Amino acid sequence: MKLSKLYMPTLREAPQDAEIASHKLLLRGAFIRKSASGIYSYLPLGYRVVRKIENIVREEMDRAGSQEILMSAIQPKEIWEASGRWDRFGPEMFKLKDRHEREFCLGPTAEEYFTTLIKDEVKSYKQLPLNLYQIQTKYRDEKRPRFGVNRAREFSMKDAYSFDIDPEGMKKSYQEMYDAYEKIFDRIGLEYVVVEGDNGAMGGNQSHEFIALADTGEGVIAYGTGYAATAEKAKVVYPEVPDEEARELEEVHTPNTKTIEEVSSYLGEEKSRCLKAVDFMVQEKPVVVFIPGDREINMAKLEGYLGVPEHEIEAMNDEQIKSIGSVQGFTGPMGIDARLIFDSSVARLHNLIVGANKEDYHIKNANYGRDFEGEIAEDLLEVKEGDLIEGTNEEYKFRRGVEVGNIFQLGTKYSESIGATYLDQNGKEQIIWMGSYGVGVTRTVAAVVEQFNDDDGIIWPISVAPYHVIITVMKANDETQMALGEEIYNELISKGYEVLLDDRNERPGVKFKDRDLIGIPLRITVGKKADEKIVEYSTRREKNNVEIELGELYSKIEVDFKNN
Secondary structure (H helix, E strand, C coil), X not given: CEXXXXXXXXXXXXXXXXXXXXXXXXXXXXXXXXXXXXXXXXXXXHHHHHHHHHHHHHXXXXXXXXXXXXXXXXXXXXXXXXXXXXXXXXXXXXXXXXCCCCEEEECCCCXXXXXXXXHCCCCEHHHCCEEEEEEEEEECCCCCCECHHHECCEEEEEEEEEEECCHHHHHHHHHHHHHHHHHHHHHHCCCEEEEECCCHHHCCCEEEEEEEECXXXXXXXXXXXXXXXXXXXXXXXXXXXXXXXCCCCEEEECCCCCCHHHXXXXXXXXHHHEEEEEEEEECCEEEEEEEECCCCECHHHHHHHHCXXXXXXXECCHHHHHHCCCCCCCCCCCCCCCEEEEEHHHHHCCCEEEECCCCCEEEEEECECCCECCEEECCCECXXXXXXXXXXXXXXXEEEEEEEEEEEEEECHHHHHHCCEEECCCCCEEECEEXXXXXXXXXXXXXXXXXXXXXXXXXXXXXXXXXXXXXXXXXXXXXXXXXXXXXXXXXXXXXXXXEEEECCCCCHHXXXXXXXXXXXXXXXXXCCCHHHCEEEEEECCCCCCEEEEHHHXXXXXXXXXHHC
């Protein structure tokens, strides 16, 4: 492709709402354009990258025995009602009606759709195992779209689903997909880790996430020797505390102390001695969660414990707190009309300071079992610096990253609710066991840019670069330079390389800035020594320009193509 004909409207400055490196560089490099909040168009360079990633995904899925299909992005309400997720998925689901008032959604995922597809046609154990996938646009009405294509409302995703006769078969399919995903992300060139994930709205028995490491990633992983998990999943082992004899309850005046920090400071006690109350309305019913005062609540763990989605959990307002018999900022576990849930650490603590459920008062020396009781949840806490990995003396380490892939052992969650069964060898009807496997294609574009960039622009790995080689002709109106540029261009294309020829009538400085910005891996500059068949050559990664004769150029490119 000649740059004089390429639609590549690069920007010298990133728009003000661009937050992270990938967002800024993909906009500046004319890979994407924002159409609306969380909705992007892919320009020629960007769409070439998308297709490169799709092809890697496609090749590894095919190699693993999965079969590609394509289903509609429009899904009927009925199949989501059958699984119980039409309401549970919440406001992130785009819903619409046709002219006959029949309800549909723009698919945010496709567990129900794939299960419905096979349920009337897969009837015998002889048809299993089966693995189907598609690469398709998905839609989620994000509350706050951000980070460019990383958290968009419309995105490209590969989703696959395995169907097996039993749990052992499901686990085998799961491992095959795990292995395929490693090959996918290895080929792309990402630095990534695989961590235990939170099943969330997907449900199921086990899940893993493939996290591309990036300092600007919105997800946090907690890890150590032989262990890694998302922050939502990482188990908190609350420190053991010495036994104490239970002391007599004492009501104390604590004016203007609505926060744990204020109570702790006013009474001169450690925050861990102050019981933190978090007041919620869950499906319109009052629930108060209690955790140690030195910790934060993990909402993903709470959602899992309650078995309800995030959008059905809201903070109580002052009137709702008053209706349960308390006062905002002074909620305690004694004498209120609400469902009480305690993190398991609370039951092991002694002589706690708790809210007295009236303005400006707390109660000292409260103990679980003697003074208050409720439901015990094993772990509702956010992991933090200094926490130990369970069963070890090793502290968690933390890194940020972008989730680019996930795999789930779904079990029979969807097959049972939708009625996907098969007849076994004895003619007996059995439920199909399922797995679900996703790769965020457009999110992977962002993850690559987050890992491969510098102050001048993107540094694409060869595997997903929009073009392999860029030839910059210093003076497009110089016949000798232009002729040599064309000669090299045609020769490289004949050898199977994807090549850009910058034949624009622009100043060299403009061409070099664009070249650095769009990040083509291998660079050739045709300049004043064109009549001697000598050019300058460099890689985008190293930027070390060296003069090289034409006879040596092609072998050098061949070596660097294999190594970049």
